[in-house]
Amino acid sequence: MRPHPRLAAAALLPLLTGCTGPQSALDPQGPNAASLAWLIWTFTAVCGLVWLLVLLTVGIALWRRRASSGAADEPLRPESATERRKQGVVIGAVVATVLIIATLTLMSFVATRSLTASSGEPLTVRLRGYQWWWEVTYTADSPDRFVTAANEIRVPVGRPVRLELSSGDVIHSFWVPSLAGKQDMIPGRDNVLTFTAERPGSYRAQCAEFCGMQHARMALVVIAMAAPEFESWLDAQRQPAAEPADEEQEAGRQVATGKACAACHTIRGTRAAGTVGPDLTHVGSRQTIAAGTLPTTRGALGAWIADPQTVKPGNKMPMVPLSADELRAVSAYMAGLK
Amino acid sequence: MRAVAIAGLAALLAAGCQREERDLRLDPPVTAALDQVAPMANAVGGAPPDVLGALGEPYEGNAYNLSEGKRLYSWFNCKGCHADGGGASGPALLDGWWRYGSDPVSLFVTLRDGRQNGMPAYGDKLTTEQIWQLVGYLRTVGVSSASFAAPSRNDEMQSRPAENRAPASAELGTPPSR
Numbered sequence: 001m002r003p004h005p006r007l008a009a010a011a012l013l014p015l016l017t018g019c020t021g022p023q024s025a026l027d028p029q030g031p032n033a034a035s036l037a038w039l040i041w042t043f044t045a046v047c048g049l050v051w052l053l054v055l056l057t058v059g060i061a062l063w064r065r066r067a068s069s070g071a072a073d074e075p076l077r078p079e080s081a082t083e084r085r086k087q088g089v090v091i092g093a094v095v096a097t098v099l100i101i102a103t104l105t106l107m108s109f110v111a112t113r114s115l116t117a118s119s120g121e122p123l124t125v126r127l128r129g130y131q132w133w134w135e136v137t138y139t140a141d142s143p144d145r146f147v148t149a150a151n152e153i154r155v156p157v158g159r160p161v162r163l164e165l166s167s168g169d170v171i172h173s174f175w176v177p178s179l180a181g182k183q184d185m186i187p188g189r190d191n192v193l194t195f196t197a198e199r200p201g202s203y204r205a206q207c208a209e210f211c212g213m214q215h216a217r218m219a220l221v222v223i224a225m226a227a228p229e230f231e232s233w234l235d236a237q238r239q240p241a242a243e244p245a246d247e248e249q250e251a252g253r254q255v256a257t258g259k260a261c262a263a264c265h266t267i268r269g270t271r272a273a274g275t276v277g278p279d280l281t282h283v284g285s286r287q288t289i290a291a292g293t294l295p296t297t298r299g300a301l302g303a304w305i306a307d308p309q310t311v312k313p314g315n316k317m318p319m320v321p322l323s324a325d326e327l328r329a330v331s332a333y334m335a336g337l338k
Numbered sequence: 339m340r341a342v343a344i345a346g347l348a349a350l351l352a353a354g355c356q357r358e359e360r361d362l363r364l365d366p367p368v369t370a371a372l373d374q375v376a377p378m379a380n381a382v383g384g385a386p387p388d389v390l391g392a393l394g395e396p397y398e399g400n401a402y403n404l405s406e407g408k409r410l411y412s413w414f415n416c417k418g419c420h421a422d423g424g425g426a427s428g429p430a431l432l433d434g435w436w437r438y439g440s441d442p443v444s445l446f447v448t449l450r451d452g453r454q455n456g457m458p459a460y461g462d463k464l465t466t467e468q469i470w471q472l473v474g475y476l477r478t479v480g481v482s483s484a485s486f487a488a489p490s491r492n493d494e495m496q497s498r499p500a501e502n503r504a505p506a507s508a509e510l511g512t513p514p515s516r
Contacts, residue, residue, distance in 0.1 A: 187493065263414070263463035276413045309363035315411075316463040321366060 023204035025177040027233035028238035029224075032180045032195045035111045043104060050100065052315025057089075086186075115181065118160035118194045125153060126164045129172030129185040129207065132214040132315060133278055133291040137206040138234060147237045148266075150278035152286045154223045156230040157200050176222050182208045202287070213314035219292030240269025241281045241337050251325075260320045261330070269336070277317065284337040288314070302331035360402040364467050368393070373466045379449045380441040384447075390470075397442075399473030403500070404489035407475025410468055414460065422497045423479045428456065432498060434480035445473040478502065 020027045028034040126137040138147040155161045165174055167185040175182040180195035197203070207218035223231065244250040256262065257271045264277035272280070283289065286296050293312050294300035306327055308317040322330065364372070368389060377384035390397075397403050411417065419428030429437065438444055438453050450467045452459030460469065475489060478501035488502035 129505045180367055258462070260463055260465060307363075314360070319366070319369075320361065320465055321369065 017119045022202055023177050023206065027178055029201065030179045030196045030205060031154055031200050032115050033178055035114055036181055039108060039111045046100060048103065111116055116192075118162070118196070120160055121225065122160040122162040122194065123155065124162045124164065125155075126166070127153070127185070128172060129165075129174070129211070129218075131169050131187055131212050132207070132218040132312070133184050134218075134220045135168075135223075135278065136220075137238070145238065147234060148279045149219045149282065149286070149287060151239060151291045152223065153205075153220065154225060155228060156227040157224050159227065160194055163193045163195070165193060171209050172207045172210050172211050172218070174205060175208035176205035177201050178203040179222060184209060197222070200224050200226060204292075211240055214312050216251045217291060217293045219288075221287055221292070223287075237282055237285075241267045244333060245336055246332075248286055248329050249333045252329035252331070252336075255322065255330040256333055257328045259322070259326075260318070264317075280334065280337060282337055284335050296335070298331050298335035301334045302327055305330060305334075356382040358401055361396060361400075369466050370471060375443050375446050377443055381447050382444050383441055386443050386446075390442075390484070397470045398484060399487045400474075400479070401487040401489065403471045403474050404487055406480060407471040407473070408489040408501075410464070410472050411475060414463065414472075416472075419456070424498070427451070431476065431479045436480060440477065442470075442473050442477065445476055446470065449473065459492055475501075 025033065025040065026037055028037045124139045126135075126139060128135040128137070132152050136149045136151070136153050138149070140146055153161075153163075163174065163183075165183055165185040167187045169187065171187065172185040173182050174185060174193065176195070179197055180193055183191050183193040186192065199232075201224055203222045203224070205220050205222055209215075211218065244253050253270065256265075256267060261305055262272035262274055264268075264274040265280045266273050266275065268279075268281040283301075284296060288294060289296050289300060290302055290308075290312055292302060304311055305320070305322070307316055307319055309319055370405040372387055374387045374389075375384060396453055397407075419426060420431050423432040424430055425432075434440055434445075438448050438457075448457060449464070449472055450459065450461040464472070478485065478489070479498075481501070481503060485502040488500065
């Protein structure tokens with residue numbers, strides 16, 4: 001087969017799209033991610049330059065050796081002038097190596113240390129990892145004003161966010177490449193990650209530590225919004241669940257609170273007060289369900305409730321037997337929980 | 339002769355390829371059939387559903403189902419009354435001599451419909467499959483026979499013997515009279 005350089009280049013082009021978008025460490029949207037991205041580029045440039053220089057030196061050495069072959073057949077009796085030149089090159093390379101590595105180490109130290117520094121009063125959010133979803137708790141000055149949600153973090157633009165990371169079962173890792181570096185979530189040990197979003201937008205995050213069957217479908221969205229907008233959103237989240245708007249939704253509430261749903265899920269303002277599954281009080285207002293698996297539409301909610309083990313095999317939500325009418329009603333109710 | 343021995347050993351190696359099956363999704367008719375237990379008139383003992391045998395007793399010897407049962411034991415706060423098997427406000431489970439029977443059918447009915455003296459009914463909180471998973475796990479707590487399958491380890495300190503240990507009943511002798 002003849003080589004097709006143009007074809008190969010064209011085939012590699014789509015890889016470049018990985019450099020931007022809602023989940024890319026090379027497309028920083030906050031100071032923490034920016035300092036990390038700068039580190040990546042500097043390291044790549046310096047190491048690339050060194051690599052080129054080494055290759056160049058090796059090439060020159062090979063070339064000159066070949067040109068002078070036959071002349072210097074006495075390796076045990078080197079010419080002193082050539083020997084000194086070689087010594088100079090080696091010493092120069094050693095000094096350059098020490099300097100470059102020391103500089104890069106220092107840069108890395110300074111950059112990673114700056115990650116924990118923050119200016120201004122941070123918003124403290126608790127993020128707890130479970131197989132395979134995220135529990136998000138917005139703290140406040142008193143515990144009765146805490147708000148628990150799932151699979152979506154909303155943050156105000158420009159204000160530092162202090163994420164307190166923990167895990168309820170196995171080791172997970174929180175990674176939102178556009179805003180910050182990775183941080184592990186370890187059972188029995190709380191970690192802290194601070195980041196600031198500089199521009200409004202949605203940034204995808206992903207569990208970055210293999211945590212079981214559905215590790216790949218353990219995503220969440222970080223949504224940065226203007227500060228006043230965020231405050232009014234948070235106030236809305238503090239409210240109990242919306243009342244059913246029509247008879248179908250009312251029937252759905254009966255199903256959700258009377259059937260097995262209520263044993264695991266909380267819907268504030270109703271009898272449903274289970275604590276082992278995600279809080280569903282405002283599930284209809286979130287962008288995705290099942291940790292980024294499906295968009296929050298009534299149809300997706302229905303499919304998910306009807307057969308969770310086909311949508312996301314191995315997840316901890318069981319298939320609860322429901323009649324067609326019950327399923328329709330409960331999906332209408334869930335979609336209405338804005 | 340040597341070739342036969344090598345082939346035999348190779349065949350033995352292939353046995354290592356068998357991985358335990360995890361049945362993550364039961365078809366709804368199977369779930370419905372699993373609910374068809376036939377307890378005796380006093381709701382202790384009785385006939386298990388036929389489908390249990392047809393499935394190959396998946397809740398007795400399958401480590402995944404045992405682990406799920408162990409998870410449900412803490413998720414649904416069995417610990418709240420029975421502690422880690424030692425008993426608290428509810429009776430102990432470690433001895434294997436249980437008031438309402440320790441066979442799978444009795445346990446299933448106990449969990450689904452509840453019992454007198456405080457055991458609540460979980461029939462509307464757990465699915466049929468989950469009840470069977472709990473039954474399988476509970477039978478490893480009050481062990482009646484040694485098993486090759488064990489649920490996952492505890493994250494906290496182990497406060498009692500391993501779930502797949504040999505039965506304690508041999509040392510216990512006859513059941514205490516009540």
